[in-house]
Amino acid sequence: MVDDEKIVSEDMGVQVEKNENMEMRSFGTVKRWATKRSLWMVHYCTGCGGIELAPLMTSRYDMERFGMHPMVTPRQSDVLLITGYVNIKTLKRIIRTYEQMPDPKYVIAFGSCPINGGPYWDSYATINHLDKYIPIDLYIAGCMPRPQSIVRAFEDLMDMIQDGTADGYMRYKKYYEPYKANQEKIFRKWW
Amino acid sequence: MSEQEIAERIAKFPGADVEVLRKGQIAVKVPAEKGHDAAAYLKKMGFAHLVAVEYVDWIKENEFELVYNLFSYKMKMRAFLKVRIPRDKPEYITFMDLWPIAMTHEREAHEMMGIVFRKNPNLTPFILEDWKNLPPMRKDFDSRKYVKDKYDSIPFAEGGEQ
Numbered sequence: 199m200v201d202d203e204k205i206v207s208e209d210m211g212v213q214v215e216k217n218e219n220m221e222m223r224s225f226g227t228v229k230r231w232a233t234k235r236s237l238w239m240v241h242y243c244t245g246c247g248g249i250e251l252a253p254l255m256t257s258r259y260d261m262e263r264f265g266m267h268p269m270v271t272p273r274q275s276d277v278l279l280i281t282g283y284v285n286i287k288t289l290k291r292i293i294r295t296y297e298q299m300p301d302p303k304y305v306i307a308f309g310s311c312p313i314n315g316g317p318y319w320d321s322y323a324t325i326n327h328l329d330k331y332i333p334i335d336l337y338i339a340g341c342m343p344r345p346q347s348i349v350r351a352f353e354d355l356m357d358m359i360q361d362g363t364a365d366g367y368m369r370y371k372k373y374y375e376p377y378k379a380n381q382e383k384i385f386r387k388w389w
Numbered sequence: 390m391s392e393q394e395i396a397e398r399i400a401k402f403p404g405a406d407v408e409v410l411r412k413g414q415i416a417v418k419v420p421a422e423k424g425h426d427a428a429a430y431l432k433k434m435g436f437a438h439l440v441a442v443e444y445v446d447w448i449k450e451n452e453f454e455l456v457y458n459l460f461s462y463k464m465k466m467r468a469f470l471k472v473r474i475p476r477d478k479p480e481y482i483t484f485m486d487l488w489p490i491a492m493t494h495e496r497e498a499h500e501m502m503g504i505v506f507r508k509n510p511n512l513t514p515f516i517l518e519d520w521k522n523l524p525p526m527r528k529d530f531d532s533r534k535y536v537k538d539k540y541d542s543i544p545f546a547e548g549g550e551q
């Protein structure tokens with residue numbers, strides 16, 4: 199098996215190792231190409247954005263032409279789509295969902311709320327930066343983004359998977375302790 | 390029946406201060422100790438549906454106001470029964486014997502405002518998660534400070550502290 203850890207982007211401070219074995223390298227390329235053309239998505243519709251997924255999945259925007267399909271269980275999916283504001287209660291469920299997903303896994307945060315709190319930035323109930331608690335590969339800005347932007351985000355995600363820059367799950371492993379510390383800072387008990 | 394007629398009927402209740410707000414809305418203010426009797430009186434008059442129990446923090450007057458939002462399907466009219474309780478001793482009696490649903494409304498008022506309803510057996514934590522601060526709907530709860538202390542910082546990806 200080709201080692202995915204070697205394809206970590208350079209701005210992570212991890213050196214990109216040169217894999218001398220050409221055969222293995224091309225195998226990795228093929229594997230990533232296959233991954234990107236068969237993404238299974240679990241969508242966590244926390245906030246207002248879930249409403250945009252209906253036109254996305256049905257005939258109007260038709261997500262299936264990208265080889266994507268919604269999946270009901272996190273254990274069999276690759277992409278976690280978080281659509282909107284996240285409060286403490288849902289954050290616990292999101293972390294649980296995320297940790298159940300097998301590697302490689304990608305997270306797309308949807309809307310301005312997970313980016314910096316959005317209109318709820320001073321609410322006692324919602325968190326501000328989702329990036330502090332789980333790693334995000336891609337943000338879609340907007341309140342709320344239209345299905346076109348989600349389609350665009352999927353295309354970008356596919357490019358990122360192909361060139362190996364969608365490395366959120368590796369970041370989660372690398373910075374596991376600080377992520378956990380951040381999570382524990384706002385939870386009193388887990389369940 | 391017009392609002393005026395109904396207001397006059399309500400005003401027969403001793404101590405009630407009745408005011409017609411607009412079409413279909415009547416406000417009834419009573420002293421706190423008469424609140425339960427007034428609610429029973431209104432219910433008998435036809436205001437059979439308890440829509441919500443609202444709560445207002447009058448911080449300058451050092452009082453909480455409870456607003457019982459009642460609706461009558463017969464008269465197509467709303468009555469707001471208002472009582473005031475002291476802020477330092479936020480305690481009131483439950484209306485569960487008149488409307489069983491009051492249990493849930495009072496549970497919310499207890500969580501969001503810290504008002505204790507005597508004889509309500511179910512004042513347990515409700516919507517808030519892991520809460521150990523001042524009740525968040527009180528005016529002296531500083532939401533921005535709370536958010537800053539608890540959630541605010543720069544994400545890792547933008548060079549924040551690790």
Ligand code: SF4
Pocket residue numbers: 245246247281282283308309310311312316317340341342343
């Ligand atoms: S970004 Fe806007 S549309 Fe999305 S959850 Fe927040 S408030 Fe709602």
